[in-house]
Structures are given as C-alpha cells and as structure tokens.
Amino acid sequence: MSAPNPPAPRARSGSRRDEAARLAVLHAADDLLVEHGFGALTVEAIARRAGVAKQTIYRWWPSKTEILLDTLIEDSDKRLPVPTDGTTVESIRAYLRGFARFVTRDPAGKVLLALLAQAQHDPGMARTFHRRYLDPRRGLEREMLARAVEAGTVAPRLGPDATIDALVGPIAYRALTGASIPRGLVDTLVEDLLRPASD
Numbered sequence: 001m002s003a004p005n006p007p008a009p010r011a012r013s014g015s016r017r018d019e020a021a022r023l024a025v026l027h028a029a030d031d032l033l034v035e036h037g038f039g040a041l042t043v044e045a046i047a048r049r050a051g052v053a054k055q056t057i058y059r060w061w062p063s064k065t066e067i068l069l070d071t072l073i074e075d076s077d078k079r080l081p082v083p084t085d086g087t088t089v090e091s092i093r094a095y096l097r098g099f100a101r102f103v104t105r106d107p108a109g110k111v112l113l114a115l116l117a118q119a120q121h122d123p124g125m126a127r128t129f130h131r132r133y134l135d136p137r138r139g140l141e142r143e144m145l146a147r148a149v150e151a152g153t154v155a156p157r158l159g160p161d162a163t164i165d166a167l168v169g170p171i172a173y174r175a176l177t178g179a180s181i182p183r184g185l186v187d188t189l190v191e192d193l194l195r196p197a198s199d
Contacts, residue, residue: 024050025057026071030107033068038114043067065118065125068111073133075108082140087147089154089194095144096167096186103175113176138164154194166193 028049032041043064047054061067080102083091103109115133119126141164148154156163167189174181 021050021052021056022060025052025060025067026074029064029067030071030075030111033114034107034110038118065115065122066128068115069129069132072108072111072115075106075111076102076133076137079106079108082137083144084140085147087144087151087153089148089190092144092148092154092167092194093186093190096171096189099168100171100175100181100186103172104181109175113172116172116176141168148194156194158193163193 025046028046029041032045032049036045041064043057044054046064046067047057050057057067061070080095080098083095101109103113115125115129119129138161142160145154145156145160145163149156158166170185170189171181174185
C-alpha cells in the first residue's frame with residue numbers, strides 16, 4: 001500500500017505584503033504629507049490612516065522616508081513617465097511641462113520635493129534616494145536626450161547631465177520655494193538650452 005501523498009505546503013504569508021494594505025499605506029503616507037508636512041508625518045499616523053498595525057509597517061519599511069520613496073517611485077512611473085521612443089523636441093517639452101504640473105499639483109510631486117529637502121540633511125537617505133529614484137530616472141532622461149540628439153531634432157549647448165540639470169533645475173527650484181512656474185519658463189528653457197535643430 002503506497003503512502004498517502006503529503007499535504008501540499010501552505011503558502012506562508014510571513015512578511016509578504018498584502019497588496020491592499022500596501023497600497024493603503026502608500027496612499028496614507030502621501031495624503032498625510034500633503035496635509036501636515038514632512039516633519040509632522042509619523043509612522044503611527046500612517047498606520048492609523050491606513051488601518052494597519054504599526055508593527056506591520058515596520059516589517060515592510062524601515063522608516064517613513066522609505067514609505068514615501070516607494071510612493072514616489074510607483075506614482076512617478078504612472079503619472080510622469082519619461083518618453084522612451086520617438087523622442088523629439090516636442091516630447092521633451094511635453095515631459096518638462098508634465099514635470100512642472102507634477103511638482104506643483106500632484107501629491108506625489110510634493111513627496112518628491114519633501115525627499116529632495118530631506119536628502120540635504122540625511123546622507124544615508126540621500127544615497128538611497130539616488131540609488132532607487134534619482135539615478136534610474138536620470139538614466140532614462142539621458143537616454144531621452146540622446147535619442148533626440150541622434151535624430152537631429154535638438155542640438156544641446158551643454159553636455160547631457162548639465163543639460164538635464166539646467167532644464168529641470170529651475171522648475172524644481174521654483175516648486176521648492178513655493179513660487180509659481182510661469183507658462184513660458186519651459187519654452188524658454190527648451191529654446192535656449194536645446195537649440196532645436198529646426199531653428
């Protein structure tokens with residue numbers, strides 16, 4: 001008589017994230033940041049708003065900055081994608097206009113600004129921020145610019161990284177200081193820095 005088949009092993013939940021709870025935490029974090037600012041944001045408040053235990057959050061994220069970083073990565077991918085093909089001066093212009101809307105109107109843009117500010121005071125967080133968000137996005141932006149240069153649609157006055165800094169820097173600075181972003185700013189940056197080849 002053959003031995004009965006052993007029962008299939010049960011899936012262990014352990015620290016595996018429940019997707020609904022994960023999303024609730026991410027949404028709670030960016031909502032509370034917008035409502036109260038970075039300094040007043042706590043893991044306890046995020047847990048209350050999300051309806052999860054504080055211990056659950058700490059199993060998944062070591063700090064509130066890591067929660068915000070996950071929120072930023074997820075929302076940026078959806079709401080501020082970097083163009084990946086057929087790059088022209090107009091698609092770069094549209095990306096920069098989208099960036100201006102992102103940092104002035106989108107809750108995830110407020111997260112970006114908060115993390116940029118926090119990175120100035122926390123070297124460890126700054127390294128993580130660069131590794132997980134800033135550097136990958138910069139790589140995509142550099143590729144975007146390189147495709148436009150190769151296609152002959154732009155002729156930047158500066159090198160790739162300096163060009164990207166000069167394009168996004170004024171927009172980010174005005175958002176960080178709470179200033180409005182004039183409608184013509186993006187056009188001026190594009191025309192002066194990219195020097196479209198058609199001109």
